[in-house]
Structures are given as structure tokens and as C-alpha cells.
Amino acid sequence: MKKYILAVAALFISTPSWAVHQLIFRDASALTTGTVSNDRLDHSSVTFLGPTIETTEITGLFASSNILPGSTFMSVFDEATPQGNINSLNVTGSIGAISVVGGTGTLALNAAGFLTSIPKTYNVTVCTLGVTGCDIASNTLDGVDAALGLLGARGLSIPPANFYGSTVQGKILFIGGPFDIAGATCPYGITFAMIKGSSSSWMPLDGTYGSSRTILANWGTIKDLTIDGGSQPAFGGYKVIAGSGAVFNGLRLQNFTSVTRVDQIGKNLLGIVNVSTVTFNDLELDNCVGRIEGGSHFGDGATVLIDNSTNVYFNRTTFGKFVGQQGNFTAFGLSRSVNVRFYNLFARQAFGDFININGGVIDWEISDSEFHISGIYNNGRGIVGGTAQQFGSASSTGAIINCRFFHEPGGSNQAIVSLNSGSAHGVFASGNQFFNRSGGTPTGINVSANTNDTLLLYNRYYGMGSGADAGANTRRIE
Numbered sequence: 001m002k003k004y005i006l007a008v009a010a011l012f013i014s015t016p017s018w019a020v021h022q023l024i025f026r027d028a029s030a031l032t033t034g035t036v037s038n039d040r041l042d043h044s045s046v047t048f049l050g051p052t053i054e055t056t057e058i059t060g061l062f063a064s065s066n067i068l069p070g071s072t073f074m075s076v077f078d079e080a081t082p083q084g085n086i087n088s089l090n091v092t093g094s095i096g097a098i099s100v101v102g103g104t105g106t107l108a109l110n111a112a113g114f115l116t117s118i119p120k121t122y123n124v125t126v127c128t129l130g131v132t133g134c135d136i137a138s139n140t141l142d143g144v145d146a147a148l149g150l151l152g153a154r155g156l157s158i159p160p161a162n163f164y165g166s167t168v169q170g171k172i173l174f175i176g177g178p179f180d181i182a183g184a185t186c187p188y189g190i191t192f193a194m195i196k197g198s199s200s201s202w203m204p205l206d207g208t209y210g211s212s213r214t215i216l217a218n219w220g221t222i223k224d225l226t227i228d229g230g231s232q233p234a235f236g237g238y239k240v241i242a243g244s245g246a247v248f249n250g251l252r253l254q255n256f257t258s259v260t261r262v263d264q265i266g267k268n269l270l271g272i273v274n275v276s277t278v279t280f281n282d283l284e285l286d287n288c289v290g291r292i293e294g295g296s297h298f299g300d301g302a303t304v305l306i307d308n309s310t311n312v313y314f315n316r317t318t319f320g321k322f323v324g325q326q327g328n329f330t331a332f333g334l335s336r337s338v339n340v341r342f343y344n345l346f347a348r349q350a351f352g353d354f355i356n357i358n359g360g361v362i363d364w365e366i367s368d369s370e371f372h373i374s375g376i377y378n379n380g381r382g383i384v385g386g387t388a389q390q391f392g393s394a395s396s397t398g399a400i401i402n403c404r405f406f407h408e409p410g411g412s413n414q415a416i417v418s419l420n421s422g423s424a425h426g427v428f429a430s431g432n433q434f435f436n437r438s439g440g441t442p443t444g445i446n447v448s449a450n451t452n453d454t455l456l457l458y459n460r461y462y463g464m465g466s467g468a469d470a471g472a473n474t475r476r477i478e
Contacts (some may be wrong), residue, residue, distance in 0.1 A: 351375025
């Protein structure tokens with residue numbers, strides 16, 4: 001008997017304490033009191049068990065079935081030291097799932113900090129009559145309306161301020177064409193798309209052009225969509241409107257050849273007015289018209305108008321053929337806006353006031369772009385430049401960086417870039433190249449009187465002079 005006791009004692013002495021604990025207490029399912037050794041705890045050995053917790057049972061943590069921002073549902077402690085709150089929870093299939101009554105999809109915090117359900121994304125196809133295998137067969141706006149109805153997005157535009165996103169998310173794919181569509185709205189969270197490289201297009205034929213009716217207002221995403229004006233008689237009013245947060249990926253506007261009036265804001269092909277955070281990727285304009293004369297300031301009748309807006313981005317924009325009197329043509333008209341960016345813009349035909357920058361435009365940039373100048377400028381203001389007409393006294397500040405200007409046959413013999421009196425302050429032009437391929441006598445950058453603090457750095461002029469400088473505090477390192 002003594003030998004048996006000694007053998008057991010020797011076993012306990014020679015065995016690590018955690019092994020002894022495991023030997024005697026194989027699991028903790030029967031424990032109601034006491035302490036479990038840290039040696040038995042790891043990430044896979046602890047399970048929380050409990051009943052369903054109703055929102056009414058937790059005072060102060062829930063309101064309107066939403067977890068209040070800043071509330072703590074569970075905390076993890078190491079002895080007496082808190083280790084932090086659980087701000088996210090990953091749930092594996094082995095232990096169930098989290099669901100929201102009345103909601104589907106993924107959970108996320110909305111802009112107000114409430115837990116909400118992000119809807120699933122659905123796709124709907126709209127085809128012109130005669131095309132089979134689509135969800136909706138329609139050539140007109142009725143098809144857009146029906147598709148939005150299927151997505152639950154009919155009548156929506158901008159999401160509520162305290163919402164994570166749209167109440168729905170989905171894509172409407174247009175197949176076939178042309179579609180006689182005008183007056184359409186793409187809501188936040190919805191994508192209007194066509195198959196890239198296809199011949200599909202919107203070509204409204206309902207008299208939209210002679211009125212102020214808009215063809216498309218976008219608060220969502222446009223992808224590879226072509227809108228064709230059909231070279232119809234003059235149109236009036238914005239044809240495409242960009243809302244705050246809108247994204248345009250591959251929008252093409254073509255054959256808009258005449259406008260009813262040219263001297264007012266609102267008669268533009270594309271209007272970006274009173275909005276913020278708008279992005280254009282691969283925008284194409286071809287065979288389109290724009291005029292600058294008249295109005296409260298130059299650029300009112302530009303093809304694309306950016307007015308009183310912030311954070312507007314153009315990436316890889318292409319301009320093809322333009323229609324209209326050369327000297328009175330404006331492609332982009334900018335006024336009263338902040339942070340407008342042009343990256344990799346390509347202009348096959350540039351003349352008139354191609355980019356007209358009025359007073360009150362702060363922090364604009366044109367970079368890595370190419371201009372082929374083949375027509376008449378307007379009143380010496382340059383292909384890129386500002387004008388003295390302003391909305392108030394604020395001057396424009398910005399930069400022209402790493403651009404290439406080609407003066408082709410037919411181009412005016414004057415400054416290509418013009419910073420005019422009273423409209424430019426603190427403009428930075430660096431790394432630009434100016435090429436004379438016309439045999440004429442153009443110049444590069446003109447700095448007018450009362451234009452202050454211009455910095456001209458490492459620009460290069462081939463076959464032309466650098467340009468006159470009558471400005472104040474101009475610094476030139478070239």
C-alpha cells in the first residue's frame with residue numbers, strides 16, 4: 001500500500017501542474033464557482049452562452065432598434081484591467097449569424113453611427129423592342145422608370161443625410177438602342193450602364209432640345225453611356241446635370257451642334273453647378289458646341305460649366321471635333337469654385353477660350369494634358385486663361401503642370417496661355433512645353449498687368465517666344 005501511495009505521489013510531483021489540472025478537471029461544464037487556471041484558457045476554449053437579448057431589456061444602449069453611437073455592448077477584461085471594447089465581431093458559420101429584422105445584406109455603421117443593413121446589389125436589363133432575354137423591353141423613359149421600380153429606387157435621388165448609402169443598390173444595363181430617353185434621374189447607389197464598345201446610345205427625339213428639359217441628372221454612377229444629340233435643331237437648358245457625389249465612368253456626349261441661347265448659365269450641355277465631389281473618368285465630347293459671348297461673365301455658354309462647386313475632378317477627358325464660331329468657343333467655363341482638377345485632358349481641336357477661368361476659382365490645376373491649337377482665340381485671352389469679368393473681386397489661383405501645347409496651322413498668332421489683368425494671382429506654371437508647328441508667331445505665356453506672384457518654372461518654348469510679362473512679382477526660372 002505504501003508503494004502505491006508513493007507511486008501516485010511521484011506521478012504528481014513529476015507531472016506539470018497544468019497536466020494534473022487537466023487530468024482531474026477535464027472540462028468546466030460542471031463548475032458553478034471557483035477559478036479556472038489560466039493554463040486552461042486559450043482562444044478556442046471559451047464559449048459565451050446566453051439567451052436572446054431584447055432591445056427593451058438593455059436600457060440606454062438601444063434606441064429605435066439601433067445601437068447608440070459610443071455605447072459598449074461587451075468588454076474584455078484581464079483580471080482587473082480592461083482590455084478595450086468590442087467594436088467589431090466576426091461570426092463564423094459554426095456558431096450562427098447576426099441578423100437584422102426587416103433587413104438583408106451586410107451590416108455597417110451609417111453616417112449617424114447607427115448599425116444598419118446595406119442592401120444587396122441587383123442587376124436589371126433594359127432592351128429596345130425586339131431584343132429578347134431582358135427584364136424590360138422599352139425604348140423610352142418608361143423603361144427606366146420600370147427598372148427603378150424593380151430595384152425599389154423609383155423617385156429616389158439623394159440619400160438621407162444620416163444614411164450609410166442608398167436604400168437600394170443596383171445596376172441598370174441598357175442593351176440595343178437607340179433609346180428615346182429624356183428626363184431620367186440616376187439615384188444615389190444606382191448605376192446606369194451600357195456594354196463598353198457597343199453602338200448603344202440614348203438619342204431622345206421628343207422635342208427635348210428646344211426646351212429646358214434635362215436628358216439625364218446623375219447622383220449615382222454612369223458607366224460607358226453614350227448620349228447622342230442627333231445633330232437636331234437647337235437645344236436649351238442643361239442636357240446633363242451632375243449631382244453631389246456623382247461618378248461618371250465613360251460618359252460620351254456627341255452631336256450636340258446648336259443651342260437656343262448662348263448668353264446665360266443653364267444653356268450648357270453639361271452643368272456642374274452648386275455641387276461637391278463630382279468625378280469624371282474618360283469623359284468624351286465630340287461634335288459639340290459651346291459659346292462664350294454675352295452673359296454676366298465669359299464662359300456662361302461653355303460646353304461644360306463648373307460654377308459654385310467644390311472638388312470636381314476630370315481624368316482622361318477627350319475633346320474631338322467642335323462646332324461653332326472659333327473665336328467665341330469655350331469648352332470649359334469655371335467660376336466661383338474650389339479645387340477643380342484636369343488630369344490627362346486631350347484636345348484634338350482647341351481654339352477660342354478653350355478653358356476659361358474666371359475670378360473666384362481657387363486651387364485649380366491642369367496637368368499632364370495635351371492641346372492641339374488649330375483655330376482663332378478670343379480677344380487674346382488664350383487657350384487657357386482667365387478673364388477680368390468676375391463674380392466679385394476674388395482672383396483665381398491655380399497651376400498648369402507638365403502640359404504640351406501644339407500650335408497647328410490656323411492657330412492665332414498670340415499668347416497660348418494668358419493670365420489677364422485682375423483675374424489671376426499666384427499661378428504656378430511648371431514643366432510645360434510649347435511647340436510651334438504652324439510657321440506663325442505665337443508666344444507661350446502672357447502675364448498681364450496687375451497679375452501678381454506668378455511662378456514660371458522650367459517651361460520650354462520651341463519656335464516661339466516665352467511671352468510678355470507685365471505682372472507684379474513674377475518669378476521666372478526658364
